[in-house]
Every structure is written in C-alpha cells, then in structure tokens.
Amino acid sequence: MKELDYLEAIKLTEEKSFFSFYIFLGSSFYLKEKLIKALSDNFLGPNGELEVRDAGENEIESLLESQENACLFAPRRLLYLKSFHELKTSSRKEFLKRIRACEDQILILELDEDPGDLPETVAEKSALVKEPVYGEKQLRSWALRFLNAKGKKITPEAMEYLLTHTNTALENLQQELEKISLYAEEETITREIVEKVVSPSMEGTAFELVDAVIAGKRGRALSLLSQILQYGKEAPGRLIYLLFRQFRLFWQLAELGMMKRPDYYRLAQKLGDHPIAVKKALEHLDRFPKTRAQKALEELAAIDRKIKQGGEDPHLLLEKFIVEFSS
Secondary structure, eight states: EEEHHHHHHHHHHHHTOOSSEEOOOSSSSHHHHHHHHHIIIIOOOOOEEEEEEOOHHHHHHHHHTTTSSSSSOOSSSEEEEETTGGGHHHHHHHHHOOOOOOEEEEEEOSSSOOSOOOHHHTTTOOOOOOOOOHHHHHHHHHHHHHHTTOOOOHHHHHHHHHHHOOOOOOHHHHHHHHHHHHHOOOSSSSSHHHHHHOOOHHHHHHHHHHHHHHOOHHHHHHHHHHHHHHHHOOOOHHHHHHHHHHHHHHHHHHHHHHOOSSHHHHHHHHHOOOOOHHHHHHHHHHOOOOOHHHHHHHHHHHHHHHHHHHHOHHHHHHHHHHHTTTT
C-alpha cells in the first residue's frame, strides 16, 4: 500500500497515475473534494460516472452478493463509499477481502484511522491518503494570504498564538481565520483579538504551560493547569500525554545537539511530531538540558501510574510537578 498525503495524491492524479483503491483518512472536506475532482477530471473522462454513497450494512452486503464473481462496479466509474468507518469491523474486513480491482474502476473508502493490514489483492493496488503536515512557514504564508484577501493584517504575536492554539489542519485553521476576520473591526489583528475569538485547545494551553514552567513563572503555570483541568475527567491523562510529548522533544533534540539553521519540517518527520511543536521545543532547549528533561519524563511517568492506580488527586500531583520544575 502506498502512503500519500492529499497534495501528493492530487499531483499523481494530474499526471494520470491512478490506484484501484483509495483510502481517505482525516477530516478535511476541502482536500477530499479536491482529490475527487482531480480523479473525476483525469480518470473518468466524458462518459464516466461518479457515484457517492453512504456506506451501510445492507447496502454493502447487497453489493457483495450481486457482484460475487465479477467486478464490483460498472465500467469507468468512481464509487465513493462515505462513512465506511461506521460499519462493523467484521463487515469492513469481509468487504475488503471480497472486492477485486478492475482496470477501469476506482473505489474510494472513508476511514477514521489506518486500516492496518489489508488483503494482498487490495494492498498492492491501494493508496492510503492522509492529511498533509504543513510546516510553520507554509501555514504562516497561507494564513497571511487568506487574511490579505479579507483586507486584514496580523501581528507576529497574534500569528504565533494562532498557530499554537488551534488545530493546524488547513480546514480547521480556515474556520478560525473566518471567525477572526468577521470579529475584528480593525485592519490589524492583534493577539488580544485572537485570544478572544479562537476556540481554545488543550494542546495550545499545554504549550503555554510548558513555556511558563521553563521561564520560572510558577503562578502563571498553576493558573494554566487549573484552566486545563476544567476540560473534564479526561483532562489529566490528556495533559500528561501532551507534557510528556513536549519534554520528550527536549530530550530528543538535546541528543541531536544544537543546530545553527534547523529545518523544523525535516526534524518533525524524523522525530514523529509536528513542526510547530519542534520549533517550540528548540526555543527552550538551552534552558532545559537533557538531564532535566529525563527527570521530567520520569516524574510524569510516575504521576501517570499513580493516577491510574487511583487514590491520589491528579490536580495535586500535577501541581507538585509544576512547582518542582518551575524552580
């Protein structure tokens, strides 16, 4: 199975390179539509047909029963089965086991996670299509162009806050920029405006919490902790994961050593994280050495164990962590 992001898949499609099966991951309606349009324009031709269906147990079984010994689709056809992920796991597996590739037909399936091992007959002719990971420079350029088209400008501080406090999938970022553009009466968008408008994310607040801990701003860090824990009973576990990820980045980057001109995108690919998270970690690397990062990781692992075993207050444990590492 070939793994691609939507932009790579669109480019291949425009070059007349196709797969028999496409598995769509992610929530970006915009990118999915662009790829479907590219397939329609370059694969179907004037007499081809695009059919979009919502996958359902009865419909899937009907398709399989009627096409048991033949190709599943009519010639020169795109069939897009939306919500395929909502089927039972057994139904999805049975469907993938029994479908077969045809020269003039393409099947598009929509899933919410990597399907794992596929039958060989499907895997060898499949493309797993994921949302692209944009580097910070790309996101900034895209956001600036979007705002410029709306007659708006944005300060560097506001842009920094926006990119670290919102989901950086293009569609989510577009939604936040739409809200900011409608809210801001002034031509220049400030950080204060962005803070008022954007939907708060735990990830963004966790970035701020780490910044405050490393800067020794204990009061600020404890205030941010209280904000995060208001997200509900799942908040402590989620916060520990986010903190562990960021302190692990400190450790990993310390292992690599200081870099004069770091390529955040390539580093993110190597370390399995997002370019913005890597950039934030590099900003503090000189103030948070490898030994301190290692100690923080050990302490977070211990807190996670204590919470899972029960009997101790997660808020108190995380407060103790902040007090220790913000000193």
